[in-house]
Amino acid sequence: MNVFEAVKQSVTTRQAAERYGIKVNRNGMCVCPFHNDKNPSMKVDRRFYCFGCGATGDVIDFVSRLHGIGSKEAALMLAQDFSIPYEDGRSAGKQPIRPRLRRETEEQKFKRMERHCFRVLSDYYHLLRRWKEEYAPRQPDEAWNPRFTEALQNMSRLEYLMDVLLSGDIQERAALITGHGKEVRNLERRMAELTAGNAAGSKEHGRNRRADPER
Template identity: 70%
Template sequence: MNVFEAVKQSVTTRQAAERYGIRVGRNGMCVCPFHEDKNPSMKVDRRFHCFGCQADGDVIDFVSRLENVSPKKAALMLAKDFSIPYEGREPPGRNHHRRQPRQESPEQQFRRMERYCFRVLSDYHNLLRRWKRDYAPKTPDEDFHPLFVEALQRMSHVEYLLDVLLFSDMEERAALIASYGKEVRSLERRMADIAARDTAGRDRHHRSRTPAPER
């Protein structure tokens, strides 16, 4: 099975859209990345169709247009990002001819940074929602947990930033990315550290509950 067939059978356009930082609603609708879309007008499922600009196609067409690359490069990108095996794929470390990284246009750089900021802010918003739920005080006398306080203080601001990325014009989105780019990178590192600590804590808890082997 070649890379085109393997990708089309393995990945839906919705999965690709969410992987590359596009927020998709429960009904499968999202803001179209191919025109200045103020309201979600694109339907993504196995294929995609925009009811505004009439963009239409399969998952490879979607990524090709999103990243401004050829269909073959889009298929290879999807195969790599989703770990999809296909005929002729070389095992890791067997590529003798190292490819030069492709040069991005300013528009591609902006789109990539925009998707990156949206992904990190969405992950942080989900984390804040969980903290607000899990660390809420159980009694009137209980002290506020620092993560609960952070959720109360930051949630509205993060929602505002997400709304700007979703619904504002390009000038406003560019200004947000320029202002908050460094903060978003720091936020991503912090969330990675929190996730690592949570994983280590779960591992320690599991080991403490596992009975020692009998001698």
């Protein structure tokens, strides 16, 4: 089995997307990395399809386009990153080989960091937008919820930061990634904690419902 066949049988596009830093929600949707997509419009499973720009293909097509490399290089990258053995056509009859480790180029590293930074900021922005609606005061004399205040204080700044990542030159984008790296890591950690807390709360609510069906 050659590297193309081995990779396509072993790795789904969703697995590759998550391996290379793209966040996929429970429905298999993610922000499309191939156009200016602010909301998840790409479906990733074994193959991928973007409902916004029409990009489609298999896992090798996805990685080839994501990293700006050829199909064979993309297949070899996947084989290396997922430790997939394959037959080398030059060594018929021999045992399957594993690809040699390849180092990530500086350009690939920068693109990965850029995508990760934008994804965290975008997730936080959409969280704040939801808080702004859910926690808005309903009465003129009602005290402001801290989450509503946080949304008002940070949404405009986040819009600016995301705009720099989308349309700024490489120096501006690099400066943002370097200057806000710690903030992005803290935001990512905080949102993970919020998600874990919400999940725990939902489970507790479910247990209470089962324990008291009259509720």
